[in-house]
Amino acid sequence: MGSWKGERVSKAYLGVDVGSISTKAVALDSGGEVLARSYLWTEGNPVRAVKNVLAEVEEQVDGTGAEIVAVGTTGSARQLTGAILGAQVVKNEITSHAVGTLSRHSDVQTIFEIGGQDSKIIIVRDGVPVDYAMNTLCAAGTGSFLSSQARRIGVPVEEFGEYALRSKRATKIAGRCTVFAESDLVHKAQIGHAVEDIIAGLCNAIVGNYLNNVGKGKEILAPIVFQGGVSKNVGVVHAFEQATGHEVMVDEDGHLMGSLGVALVARDSGGEAPFSFAVRDVAFETVGEECGGCPNECEVVLVLREGEVLDGWGNRCPRGMERVAERLGVSKVTVTSAG
Ligand code: SF4
The missing domain is CATH 2.20.25 (N-terminal domain of TfIIb)
Known part of the structure; x- marks a missing residue:
């Protein structure tokens, strides 16, 4: 994107979060307002995914008169992406998610995050992340657990939330391990449990698993913000509220919080260098x-x-x-x- 004579050019900041399942990017103006958003599947090819999110961001930024002057990267492929984009900052997910969440919810004390293949908890006190835990090993506390059970029940995971909220009595599902959960689910369906009760049970199982795994030993205080792909599932949000006894907030950009946070870190780093979307054409x-x-x-x-x-x-x-x-x-x- 170029600028022509007389055009007012404003500064913008790019944040890119490349995980094993999804790749996210946002562009922010200097006030932290979102100018562009992109969320795509990584599909095992982080370089291609980064190029694709850049294409979407460029399209949205184009015509706003903004130019990217600093880039931040986060996520499991943050170093690779940082090298490709010539990033000013490369930050881990904990810092990026905490910064992003605090920019929207300054009083947050607990951040829950459940993604497709991992989950984490970040404990924040007085605006500073003080403790965290991550789960990258056990599928039972992640989005892939819900997806695999959804296939078994034959209900799209996107509809899980509505089903769960209709349930009057959630089925108890042994959710400590995906294999046990699967056979328990089949058994409960065979003995006549309603599908909405089974789905509510699955939402409870993922929450129970999360709290007993990544949340173990953590002091969970409100305000609580829940993010990651699974936060879009109202059934899981409801299950978290019941389990913790607190309101659980979900930000509309919760699935982009890592990229948002690292864009803010890049902005605040003070380091600036011209960035060109033409990097998409480089091998x-x-x-x-x-x-x-x-x-x-x-x-x-x-x-x-x-x-x-x-x-x-x-x-x-x-x-x-x-x-x-x-x-x-x-x-x-x-x-x-x-x-
Ligand atoms: S990088 Fe340095 S420390 Fe590592 S194996 Fe090579 S020589 Fe040894």
Whole structure:
């Protein structure tokens, strides 16, 4: 996007959150207002997903007179994405989600998050994240649990919320493990439990699992904000409210909170550099190799931009990137943007 003479150009900040299931991006103006939003599936290809969200963001930003001057990245592929976009800041999910949520709910004390394949809890006191826990191993406390049970019942997961709220008596489902839950669910359906009661039971199971797993030992105080893809499910929101005895708020941008937070961090970092959406046309490649320079056996990952090393990580000392680049016959590292 360019600007023409006489056009008033305002600054904008891009935040990109690349997870294993979904890739999210927002562009904010300097006041933190959202100019553009994008949410797409990662589909195992983070580079392509980043290019696709950039296309959607560019379309929405175009014509607003705003130009991206700083970029922040977060999520499991934050370093790769940071290297590709020349990001000013690369932040972990906890910081990004906390900053994003606090910008909308300044008094929040507990942040619940349930995504497709992971879940986390962030404890905030006086506007500062003080504790957190993550679950990346157990599917029973994540969105994939609901999706797999939805397939079994034959009700689309998007309709789970409405069904759950119609239930008068939620079925008790053994939800500690997806395998047990599945056989319990089949059994309960066979003995005549209504589908809305089973779905309400599944919502209770995911909440029970979450609170006994990531929420274990945490002091859960209101105000509570619930985010991540599963927060769009009113049945799970209701189950959280019943389990905690508190109102549970869901922000309309809750599924974008990581990208929103890291865009704010990029804005506040003060670092600025011209950003071009033309990065979408560049060919990127990642290669991984063991360094082999010492018994540490670091697994070094390099990001190549048109055959040149753009950045890398996994090396515990500077020799790692040099060694792997040399072995692969690519030119030495020229840029290191991702921390
Ligand atoms: S990167 Fe450094 S610490 Fe790691 S294996 Fe290579 S030489 Fe050893």
